[in-house]
Amino acid sequence: MLLAIAVHLVLAAVLLPLARRLGRWVFVIAALSPAVTLGWVLTRAGPVLSGEAWSESIGWAPRIGLEGALRLDALGLLMTVLVTGIGALVLVYYAYYVKPGEGGVGSTAALLSVFSGAMLGLVVADDVFTLYIFWELTTLCSFLLVGGNGSRAEARRASVQALLVTVLGGLALLLGFVLLADAAGTYRVSEIVANPPSGPSVNVALILLLVGAFTKSAQVPFHPWLPGAMVAPAPVSAYLHAAAMVKAGIYLLARFAPAFGDVPAWWVPAVLIGGWSMIFAGYRALLATDLKELLAYGTVSQLGMLTVLVAVGERTAALAGGAMLLAHGLFKSALFLAAGVLDRQTGSRDIRELSGLGRRMPVLASGCVLAVASMAGLPPLLGFVGKEAAFEAFAPGSVVDVLILAGLVIGSMITVAYGIRFLWGAFGTKRGQPATEVRAPPAGLLLPAMIPALAGAVFGAATPLTAALVEPTARGLPAGGEPYHVALWHGFGLPVVASVLAITGGFAVFRAQPLVRRLGGRLPGALHAQHGYQRVVTGLDDLAHRVTGRVQVGSLPGYLSVILLSVVLVSGAGLASGVPLPDDWRWWDNPLQVPLALFVLVAAGSVISARRRFTAVLLTGVVGYGIGALFVVDGAPDLALAQFLVESLVLVVFVFVLRRFPAHFTHGGPVRALRWRNAAIASGAGAFVAVASVLYSAARRHAPVASREYAARAEPEAGATNVVEAILVDFRALDTVGEIAVLAIAATGAASLILAAQREPRQPEPEVETTSGAEPPAEASAPSASENEVAEEEAAEQEGVSP
């Protein structure tokens, strides 16, 4: 598996240069890695499905328990089949989907390949951090693929929203993982699931995990990013936003449900949010006029259903979840790819514009009918198998079960309704609308869209195959009575009644669409999730502005006051906790210290009364030299030498800078008003440091071991008789290397700042010159274009675009 992931990533690196040669066929090359992975995984399927998970790991930092651990079990296998199978199809489709001469082919192919590898890693990861890294990688790929080349404001906004929302969830997930792993004492997902911890911190962790899953799988209230992300090309939507990436949240729920399915903090929010998403987003799908938007809301709705099914951690529900997971990946990718075909061949995907396409594109239409039938849960398709199991799971029992069952039936009804709406919108003939012009799509576009739809039928008809793939994923879950088996027909019973009710009810809902729309009414603006998102983002911006405005006031005395006060308060708190007074108190070690100290004090005092900046700088230098002299007296020649040299250099630098300043300090005005406050802070801080250094020096009771050892080992181990030097370049050489790196960075930064300030201010461009007639118009048009874009963006924000 490591190899398979690596192949994806390496291939991605090769694709970019290849794209220059191969053009759009680079997608076919990119399809190789998921296709080969699929084949290879299927050869391993036998033992994995019979319960022998296949593990791999590489030590990253094994001593602290960090390793990249992968484990392919039945659930991972199901997801892998979905991810790699759809991935290969989508990539082949993409080769025919791109318009000739379209740019960015190489980077798109490379990103899709990276995404495929990351998704593969996500579903086989067995280490929480490995899982998290792949999780975020898929988020980043989604951001880049939705944003495209960044030239459209709409795409940029959608991609940023997708990134912000899913990264927020990702961070919550990371925190949840850390809490969970801490409580369980292991980073291995399989071990956490095998021995689930419990306690209040675990409940918090579970909520955080749910937040991660909900953002990734676009559940209410995080869902608006998914319809927004529909600005991406159809294949990207089909792969990332229907089949693979949005399933990551469901996968996470399914992965941890066996351990936490009975914990209320886990299943209650999952069922509530999932059920609400299922019904609400289905209703929004009924309102949509854009085919892809309809499908996107449909995806949110279906993901809600999956959330309910997989989160409860019960065997029949999990079987239903597994079957629906597969079914949804197949029919939704087929529908997205079909929507892409329509969009590409007719130039529109608006329900109100498309008309009479059923007759002109019979193959595509029949494929979509098949996919929608699977979505609606008609026999003998995979969707039916899944829904039967779902209804069965909640058929017997308690009030909660009945409520969930009712929710599922209503959700299925709406699903049927918007499924028919999709077919009618895409292929139906509308009254008063001329038949849409369409170019016949190439087989390379049709085939990848057909295959998943047909696969849904195959999996539905060949239930033993489905059972073999799905049933092991629910191994070890509580069955509750006689174990359920995935099959097409279980005899007449409640599930069949529910199915019939859902299908007929759905048809009725579709017929009564105008009524349904009126019944829905309007959601108050404050409750719109999109408005909420915008408010949070602009609020954060505002907060950042305000904090920066308050904190970065641009006053050096202000900054110094803050620093000094924090020194006094923070270290003062340390002192307040009790430091013994020194017992061998004395005024000096060496009488020479007294005149030197007086000298330093006088110099420091005169700095304050200096009127000229230059005098003040020189006096500061005198203070520094005086301290250097104190070092000499204390017997630290190395320190003293460095002090003298640095002091000299600082003086020179000061003199350089002073050339730009007025000779005298400014007096009066605000400076005078703040003088006493500044003086109080400065003398307070000075007095504190003096007292503190005396007190702290008393805290050491014995000669430090390190110093003795340094002195003893300098000669034999570092080959140096100068202990200071031995410490600098040998014992603590890592510190030295780090410090000089900091010095280099600081110097480079300072130099850049100074040089940037010196750059000539840009002169306003003169109007069109006769000498260079071609250039100025091009330059003039560039800013106006960007202005337009900004204006456009602002206008869109003011409208408060809501999905």
Next chain:
Amino acid sequence: MTRQAGPRATEPDASEPDATAWRDWDTPRDSWLRTDDARPGWKRSVLLEVVARVLFPTVLALSLYLLFAGHHDTGGGFTGGLVAGLAFVLRYVAGGPAELSAVVRIRPPVVVGIGLTIAAAVAIAPLAFGTEPLTAAVAEPVVPVLGKLKLATSLLLDIGVYLLVVGVVLDLLRTLGAGIEHQRARDRAEEEG
């Protein structure tokens, strides 16, 4: 920069073997004093310039001494680098940017980079010998004339520090010194119109 081109540049046959005949070996290759006034608005002190030029090699020699003596005596890469940097500061203060560019032909960030590279290489090199990073080795070769020497590989680290500090000081001179001068010249030019 209108500094007169030094004799080195005007000697066309410098590369030919005959060019360095025994009579010419001590011909100065650089002008002893600048003949132009590179810094308008700044009084030129010939005395200071000459003293700085005379002292310059001595101070550099002192800095090298400090660098190598560090292992057994007061000194080390940091102090050595600072002393060398101050030597350049002296030249700059005496004669301005032209004086500095007469002795430094390499760009300061490159010096910083070389210093950091040497230090990092010294840090990593022990890995190639299967020991932990930053492990120092001590050798005691007997060199003719100098006698028995005690050399530690950590001296290389010190050389890296030395170069880096010199580079940082030169960078300060380049930006704060010459840069601000440039700015002042521009301001003056603007005032004059």
